[in-house]
Amino acid sequence: MKPAVLAALLLLAAAPAHAEDLPSPPEFSVVPVPPGQFEKALDRLDALAGDIMGKTGIPGMAVAVVKDGVTVYAKGFGVRKNGEPAKVDADTVFQIASLSKSLSATVVAHEVGTSAVTWDTPVVKHLPWFALADPWVTQHVTIADLFAHRSGLPDHAGDVLEDLGYDRKQVLERLRLLPLASFRDTYAYTNFGLTAAAEAVAAADGKDWASLSDEVLYQPLGMNATSSRFADFTARPDRAVGHVKVGGKYEARYQRQPDAQSPAGGVSSNVRDLARWMAMVLGGGQLDGVRIIKEDALLPAITGQMIATPSTTAAARPSLYGYGFGVGVGASGRVTLSHSGGFALGAGTNFLMIPSLGFGIVVLTNAAPIGAAESLAMSFADLVQYGDVTRDWLAAYAPLFAPMVAPEGRLVGAPPPANPAPAASLSAYAGTYANAYFGDAEVALKDGRLALKLGPAGVTYPLSHWDGDTFVFRPSSENAPPGSISTAKFSRGNPATLAIEYLDEDGLGTFSKK
16 A cells, blocks of 8 residues: 555544544445446436326426536426327426425525525524514524524424415414424424525515526526416416326316415426526536536535434435435435425426436426326436336335325214214304414304305315314315315313314414404
8 A cells, every 4th residue: 555545544543533624535436327328318218207107197297307517308298288288398387396495595595605695694684573482593593494494393384374375474474383393403394484584585685585586596597487476387378287186087176376485385497497407506506607606605505404304224324405405315325416396286396416427307297296206307317327227116106195195184084973962053153263373263154054264365164063063174275185174173161262173283273262
């Protein structure tokens, strides 16, 4: 062994206290990619996409691949809407759901690079009205904390408020009423936590979020079909319509309107635009020789900052999360960047990038998430790295995604009680019930039936008697997929109360009669 090499090894072994001063070794994989293997994988992509379309029956899909800064594949499959002839192509605009988080992270990275903010800027510096349940956390929670989902807010905090018609600021103002877990050492995925951080960044620049995103990211990258405004999506003539599965067939029943959480889930785009964005990320913030984002501002977003899914065994790899990006290590030992997006009302999306190989793939579908987008991305990544698909990815992902589109409620599938206890006079239940977090619930008696009205949108549900003082209704929203059932249990004490199962995930679903 050469003396210089031996000296370096002895230094590493003898001085662990100073190891943090040494640069990390470059990524190394013992699984080589032979010349031409990427091109062979690309040749099989049409067949892979067709196979997944055939197995799942999803109406439409669009796919793009970038390699070394160049879009080498962009194609559409299927139709924009079942029952209509318009085809999906590479220009078809989809709602990309939570892929929005990664795009938003790059908007923030741009602002960090201009010194408008830092990742460690407290949110209250630019949103002084923002608060969480703990005053200390309120003063210290940063943009990075919320983009890494480590604020202590509960999983999907505020999402049901959006379903009920509350706007962005109304939801963000109510986050202070939610219980908090331990700050910075618990991971819980939140759309509105991230949205609060994005709002702070926009406020620092004196703009609204959609305008800021367009100005610093979409326009510079030539992403002319991309927007953070729902109205722009609906104005596109070439756009995909969301579908849900009903009786074994996909139907276009709903339209998701995600403006309230736009930074987290409200972007619409096509695969051509997203391919340019991936090329920029893989280029360290640069595309076609033009610097879009400073590399040192982007790097924290695309490197692991939080353990999202701990290892379940000693042999299992954990999943990490950066700032708006999923960060992992594949079976080859290569670092991956990825994110999935899903609307239960009709969108399933995914991107996957392997920086050491300089390639990325994005898959957009117009159907509720079942793992189709992820399966195609992983199958293609297998072909690139190993020359063959290593497993049935669709079968592997299906059970993970099933809960996302499964009906909610403990009575789903339960038969009505054979001998229910009678209800009181229906007029005894009518009235207005107050709740600080959800607002008022109005129970009205009309034509001999009770109806429950919730939220600013006045979402109204007929109540059906179940047993005694318990009634049921059928919520249908992004957070209550079709087929969901919720109990509404009245207590005629003093004060009288109404406990709504659908709203009780965080223990806040009890209303008191005024």
